[in-house]
Amino acid sequence: MKILKRNNVHQLGNPDGPVLLFAHGFGCNQKMWNRITPAFDASYRQILFDYVGSGQSDVSAFNIERYGNLNGYAQDVLDICDALDLTQNVTFVGHSVSASIGLLASIARPALFDKLVLIGPSACFLNDPPDYMGGFNHEDLEGLLSLMEQNYVGWANYLTPVVMGQDSQTALTGELSDSFCSTDPVVARVFAQATFFADNRKDLPKVTRPCLILQHRLDSLVPLAVGEYLHQHLAGSTLEVMDAKGHCAHMSHPDVVVAAMRRYLSNHPALQPAA
Amino acid sequence: MRALNFLPCPVLVTDLHGHVLNANRELLRLMGWVNLEQVGREMEDMLPPPGRIFLQTHIWPTLLQKGEMLEVFLQLINAQQQRVPVMVNCRRIQEQGHERIYWVFFVALERSRFESELLQARSDAQRLASELAQARARLESNLQQLSQHTQAVEVQNLSLTALSQTDPLTGLGNRRALDMAVQQWQTSNDTQASASLLMVDVDFFKRINDTLGHDEGDKVLQGLAQRLKASIRLSDLAVRFGGEEFVIWLPNADRQGASYTAERIHEHMTSLFAGQNAVTVSIGVMTARNTQPSHFSESLLQAADQALYKAKTQGRNQTMHAQENAAILLPHPQRETTPTADKNGAS
Numbered sequence: 077m078k079i080l081k082r083n084n085v086h087q088l089g090n091p092d093g094p095v096l097l098f099a100h101g102f103g104c105n106q107k108m109w110n111r112i113t114p115a116f117d118a119s120y121r122q123i124l125f126d127y128v129g130s131g132q133s134d135v136s137a138f139n140i141e142r143y144g145n146l147n148g149y150a151q152d153v154l155d156i157c158d159a160l161d162l163t164q165n166v167t168f169v170g171h172s173v174s175a176s177i178g179l180l181a182s183i184a185r186p187a188l189f190d191k192l193v194l195i196g197p198s199a200c201f202l203n204d205p206p207d208y209m210g211g212f213n214h215e216d217l218e219g220l221l222s223l224m225e226q227n228y229v230g231w232a233n234y235l236t237p238v239v240m241g242q243d244s245q246t247a248l249t250g251e252l253s254d255s256f257c258s259t260d261p262v263v264a265r266v267f268a269q270a271t272f273f274a275d276n277r278k279d280l281p282k283v284t285r286p287c288l289i290l291q292h293r294l295d296s297l298v299p300l301a302v303g304e305y306l307h308q309h310l311a312g313s314t315l316e317v318m319d320a321k322g323h324c325a326h327m328s329h330p331d332v333v334v335a336a337m338r339r340y341l342s343n344h345p346a347l348q349p350a351a
Numbered sequence: 352m353r354a355l356n357f358l359p360c361p362v363l364v365t366d367l368h369g370h371v372l373n374a375n376r377e378l379l380r381l382m383g384w385v386n387l388e389q390v391g392r393e394m395e396d397m398l399p400p401p402g403r404i405f406l407q408t409h410i411w412p413t414l415l416q417k418g419e420m421l422e423v424f425l426q427l428i429n430a431q432q433q434r435v436p437v438m439v440n441c442r443r444i445q446e447q448g449h450e451r452i453y454w455v456f457f458v459a460l461e462r463s464r465f466e467s468e469l470l471q472a473r474s475d476a477q478r479l480a481s482e483l484a485q486a487r488a489r490l491e492s493n494l495q496q497l498s499q500h501t502q503a504v505e506v507q508n509l510s511l512t513a514l515s516q517t518d519p520l521t522g523l524g525n526r527r528a529l530d531m532a533v534q535q536w537q538t539s540n541d542t543q544a545s546a547s548l549l550m551v552d553v554d555f556f557k558r559i560n561d562t563l564g565h566d567e568g569d570k571v572l573q574g575l576a577q578r579l580k581a582s583i584r585l586s587d588l589a590v591r592f593g594g595e596e597f598v599i600w601l602p603n604a605d606r607q608g609a610s611y612t613a614e615r616i617h618e619h620m621t622s623l624f625a626g627q628n629a630v631t632v633s634i635g636v637m638t639a640r641n642t643q644p645s646h647f648s649e650s651l652l653q654a655a656d657q658a659l660y661k662a663k664t665q666g667r668n669q670t671m672h673a674q675e676n677a678a679i680l681l682p683h684p685q686r687e688t689t690p691t692a693d694k695n696g697a698s
Contacts, residue, residue, distance in 0.1 A: 103408040107416060172408075212400055219401030226424045226466055227405070272404075296395050296403045321368045323407040327415040328368065 079159035083125040083152055084132040088113055093120040094165060094190075099153060101172030101196075101324075102271045103264070105131025108171065111330035115338070123160065127152050129263035144266050146173070146274050150180035157188055167341070169193040171326060172297070173271040176279075179310075183282045191344055192287045193337055196323050198298045199306055200275040208277065211299050217272045224264055280309035287313040288340040290333060294321040314340065363454040367443070369394035369411075372451065381456065383430035394454070397427050399434065410441065414452060418443040424459065424466075436463030520569060521576035524590040529598055532588045533648040536602045540641050547609035547638040548648075549599035550655040551579065551616065554633055554667040556595035559625045568595075571625050575632070578619035582612060598652070606638045606672060613670040631668035635659025638672070 079085070086106065089096075096116055098109045106124040113122050126133040127149050142148035157166060166189050170178040175197030182189045201210045201217065287310050291303030300317065307315035316336050320329040355362050361378035365371050371394055374387055382397065395403045402425050413420045419442040426434045438457040443450060516528035524532075536546060553559075553575060560568040572595065579589040579597055588600040599616075601609055613634045623630045635658030637651045654673040662671040 101408070104412050108412060212404070216400035216404070219399065220404045222470075223401045223405050223424070223426075225470065227409075295407075297407045321370075322411055324412050324415065327412060 079155045082128060082134045082137050083156055084134075085123065085125045085156055085159070087121065087123050089117045089120050089122040091121050095123060095162060095167060096120045097123045097153070097157070097166050097168050098125075099168065099170040099174035099178060100126065100130065101170075101174050102267055104171075107131070108324070108327055109169075112169075112326050112333060112337075115330075115334040123156070125152075125156055127267075129260065129267060135260065135263065138263055138266075140262070140266055143263075144270055146177050146180055146270055146276070149174075149177045149270070150184060153177060153181040154185055154188070157185075162188065164188060165190045167191055167193065169195070169337070170197075171195045172197070172323065173274070176274060176276045179276065179279060179283050179287075182285045183279060186284050189285045191285055191340075193290065193340065194287055194306070195290045195326055195333065196292055196295060196298050197289060197306055198302050199277045199280060199309070201272045201297070202275065204275075208305065209299060209301060211297065211302070212272070220272065221265060221268055224268060225261060277305075277309070280306065281311070283310055285312075286344060288336070289313055289315045290325065290336055291315060291317045292320045292322060292325055293317050295323050297323045316340075361437075361456040361458075363394065363456070365394045365452045365454065367415075367450045367452065369406075369452075378456065381429065381435065381458065382427065399426060399428050402426055414441060414443055424463075427456070436460060438462070518591040521573055521591050523576050523579070523597070524588055526590065526592060528588065529590045529592070529600055530648060532600050532602070533651075537641055537644070537647055540603075542640060542642045544603060545605055545638060545640045546651075547601040547604040547606065547612075547636060548651040548655050549601065549609060549613060549616075549670075550592070550635045550652065550659045551575075551597040551599060551632050552634075552659055552663070553595040554631045554663075559628075559630070563626050567625060571623065571630055574623045575620075575630070578623060579616060582615040582619050584612075587612070598655075604638070606636070606674075609636050609638055610670070610672075617668070617670070633659055633662040633667045634670040635662055636670060636672045638674075 084106070098106065098113070100106050100108050105126045109124060113124070116122055127143075129135055129138045129143060139148075142151070153168070157163075164187055168178040168182070168189055168191075170176075170192065172195070175192075175194035176199070178189075178192050178194065182192060198210060200208065201212050203209050203211070203213055289303055289306050289310070291300060292298065293300070303315055303317065307313050318325050318329065318332045318336065320332055322328050326333045355364075355373070355375035356377075358375060358377065361381045362375045363371065363378055364373040371392055374384075378384075379386065395406055398406060405423075405425070410420055410423060419440075421440045423439040423441070424436070425439050426436050429435055436459045438459045439454060441452055441454045443452055445451075516524050516531065518525045533546075536544075553571065556568065556571070559571055572591070575597065576589070576591065579599060583589055583599060583601070586602055587604075590598050590600070592598045599612065601612060604612070613636060616632065616634065620630060620632055635655040637654035637658060639647075639651060639654075641647070643650060658671040658673040662669050665671065
């Protein structure tokens with residue numbers, strides 16, 4: 077119960093259907109799925125949540141050490157499955173960084189997952205020439221952090237007391253505001269660092285569950301080559317390049333995403349959850 | 352569309368995917384473009400990489416979800432490759448059956464400068480605070496070490512003091528302990544206060560040593576020390592003055608009090624034996640007011656010593672007060688085991 081409240085877990089659809097677990101990406105919250113879930117309402121049990129620090133989660137559970145690393149977010153996914161007594165046949169649907177988080181969760185607990193749908197995944201946002209071009213160099217990502225700082229910090233933050241000592245964790249209290257995108261500067265910075273400086277290329281061979289990679293044709297965050305890289309290194313993966321521009325096809329091109337998911341789900345039917 | 356050109360701020364119109372449809376004159380001027388054909392075909396081409404990521408992770412999701420986003424800070428890249436800081440408002444609008452996004456920009460050169468200075472100042476302050484915290488932690492640790500060291504030295508001092516004022520055989524204080532106690536009493540009491548000093552000497556001690564050996568003699572001294580301690584108040588002090596001679600310091604005790612203490616000593620002595628023989632002591636007492644600032648303990652000792660001599664010559668096993676001619680206490684009831692006087696063993 078504590079976990080369900082902590083991660084603001086919501087369940088939709090058919091309680092007896094196979095499970096779809098939706099994980100939002102960096103900067104947003106579970107509402108980003110609201111153009112996808114209606115399509116699966118009749119036949120699937122759909123589970124939505126916010127990572128700790130995002131959306132309407134319990135921000136007091138945020139811990140800089142745990143959430144400074146994608147494994148901390150993967151643990152949120154596992155915690156939620158445990159709290160719901162899910163032990164197998166979960167189909168994980170993750171956007172962007174949540175694709176990596178889902179892969180990490182499936183490595184930790186392969187039996188829990190049936191398959192994964194990865195929307196706009198990237199193994200690593202940083203360029204590592206000549207073999208891997210994630211799309212950005214270090215300076216770009218540092219620039220993003222300061223741009224975020226300038227956008228979220230707000231004037232109030234300039235007035236907050238300077239923290240004594242480097243290790244002091246900024247106390248996070250109160251509720252996150254109801255705005256769609258992340259607003260807490262500390263949480264946002266920690267999540268951004270965990271997301272954009274992650275390199276999950278070495279984890280790919282450890283994944284044993286089948287994956288659907290949904291790559292945007294024109295995505296300024298994830299070049300086409302990254303989708304191909306993932307497809308090559310994820311055994312049993314399917315790559316589908318969507319005719320979509322941007323990085324949020326599930327919001328901008330929901331029909332394309334729903335159709336691709338339907339095709340994949342019908343080709344890889346999930347078992348009903350164990351009675 | 353021409354109306355956009357009258358607006359005093361740069362305006363851009365795109366479709367829902369960021370494809371540029373229109374721009375007003377102010378925007379062309381801001382970006383350093385001659386005409387619309389020069390405008391990058393995609394909105395995100397106007398942004399450097401950090402801005403593109405922010406656009407994709409924050410602005411588009413919010414626009415698609417909420418329909419508008421206000422007061423976003425971004426940097427644009429103009430035709431001269433200069434970065435122009437701007438505040439952006441954007442809103443989704445239905446226009447003749449088409450979905451459009453209107454983007455309105457406000458150049459924010461000053462705000463941007465203030466903000467970077469503030470951020471810099473804040474980060475400097477944070478660094479300074481952190482350095483201060485570290486320095487403080489170092490100081491605290493040094494202080495703690497110092498106070499531990501001081502404590503250790505104090506403990507050492509205390510034990511050295513105790514050692515230097517202790518007689519190793521009996522565990523009683525020595526002359527130095529006596530001097531300290533008398534001095535301390537003198538300085539903390541006025542001239543009306545009086546104190547007493549008892550000089551206690553073992554009768555026939557030489558004979559005990561000669562007949563029973565030094566070990567037995569040492570045992571007698573230790574036994575006597577125990578009995579002296581048992582006879583005095585907590586505030587009193589018993590010291591071994593030398594050989595078989597002991598001194599009892601009785602602060603704030605008058606003659607009567609000193610007599611009681613002497614009596615208790617004689618009583619306790621009835622349980623101390625050397626071989627078959629009971630051991631007795633002779634005691635000389637001096638009581639005086641605190642009127643003599645210097646040589647107080649010497650004069651007390653001298654007077655008590657003379658009284659002791661008198662107690663010895665009058666038959667031992669008794670107490671004499673310096674200001675009396677006769678024993679102030681009756682000698683303890685004579686015991687059958689009382690040694691007889693002996694020239695060699697006399698003491």
